[in-house]
Amino acid sequence: MEKKESPEDAVEYPIGDELDLHTFQAKDVRSVVEEYLYQCKKRGIREVRIVHGKGIGTQRKIVHSLLAKSPKVLSFAEAPPELGGWGATLVRIRVDQTIEEVFMEMKIGKSKLFLVRGDITKADTEAIVNAANSSLMGGGGVDGAIHRAGGSAVLAACKEIVAKQGRCPTGEAVITTGGNLPAKYVIHTVGPVWHGGDRKERELLSNAYRNSLAVAKEEGLSSVAFPSISTGAYRFPIAEAARIALTTVRDFLEENEMEEVRFVLFSEKDLAVYQEMLQEVMGGS
Numbered sequence: 001m002e003k004k005e006s007p008e009d010a011v012e013y014p015i016g017d018e019l020d021l022h023t024f025q026a027k028d029v030r031s032v033v034e035e036y037l038y039q040c041k042k043r044g045i046r047e048v049r050i051v052h053g054k055g056i057g058t059q060r061k062i063v064h065s066l067l068a069k070s071p072k073v074l075s076f077a078e079a080p081p082e083l084g085g086w087g088a089t090l091v092r093i094r095v096d097q098t099i100e101e102v103f104m105e106m107k108i109g110k111s112k113l114f115l116v117r118g119d120i121t122k123a124d125t126e127a128i129v130n131a132a133n134s135s136l137m138g139g140g141g142v143d144g145a146i147h148r149a150g151g152s153a154v155l156a157a158c159k160e161i162v163a164k165q166g167r168c169p170t171g172e173a174v175i176t177t178g179g180n181l182p183a184k185y186v187i188h189t190v191g192p193v194w195h196g197g198d199r200k201e202r203e204l205l206s207n208a209y210r211n212s213l214a215v216a217k218e219e220g221l222s223s224v225a226f227p228s229i230s231t232g233a234y235r236f237p238i239a240e241a242a243r244i245a246l247t248t249v250r251d252f253l254e255e256n257e258m259e260e261v262r263f264v265l266f267s268e269k270d271l272a273v274y275q276e277m278l279q280e281v282m283g284g285s
């Protein structure tokens with residue numbers, strides 16, 4: 001499967017843990033640094049040094065203004081002079097670890113469907129979906145990760161919902177704030193526990209996806225990210241779960257427009273299953 005590449009991919013810049021800008025013209029520095037960070041991120045390189053000439057004030061200014069603003073960089077600082085040596089200043093940066101790699105992108109009507117590998121708590125969609133349990137009080141797996149990253153505001157909002165309307169039945173969905181998450185909202189849905197397939201598990205899983213999308217639509221949201229619901233602790237066989245997830249989302253997007261629906265798969269293995277199934281599902285099932 002083709003990965004999404006940036007248009008600059010063809011350009012070769014030196015990739016290591018250090019970028020030496022001495023040989024570049026000041027006017028090129030911005031694009032060189034941006035491309036370098038992009039490449040590092042793609043290769044999972046997280047700590048790099050950028051070296052620029054002490055005498056070259058313009059380069060220094062450009063690099064600093066770039067790093068100060070860049071969402072790709074978590075922190076940077078001038079390295080002490082003993083590290084830099086004469087005529088050089090070292091800048092240490094930490095490349096953002098949150099990037100997801102897009103493995104598959106598909107258009108359904110005017111909407112885009114993405115399959116990516118990553119951690120859903122880092123997703124920058126307007127809402128992320130939580131594979132919650134009926135109590136809405138948090139748990140293990142993706143649920144625990146979302147509550148940890150979202151913080152107490154998410155749990156407080158869940159408690160309020162439970163106080164008003166009771167537990168969340170399997171297949172239903174509710175929405176809360178995203179708290180400290182990059183996503184503004186969390187849509188909590190409850191997938192079915194797999195008991196062998198004769199307790200309406202398939203229908204309930206499809207409901208979980210459809211009702212999550214319905215909530216997103218009701219709230220006027222334009223982008224939503226899903227994990228692979230029920231395929232962890234709830235033991236739903238992944239291939240079948242992927243087929244149901246993708247079919248349900250496809251059917252919804254055929255009727256409703258949304259800018260983006262993203263599946264954020266935690267493991268390479270899960271991603272591979274979803275990739276294969278998406279081809280099958282889009283091939284006309």
Ligand code: ADP
Nearest residue numbers: 119120131141142145227230231232233234266
């Ligand atoms: P369920 O109880 O619905 O089965 P789990 O959280 O146990 O939910 O697992 C659902 C899926 O979420 C599993 O495939 C698991 O690998 C995945 N998962 C766990 N943590 C994350 C995360 N931070 N981001 C995305 N997916 C995750």
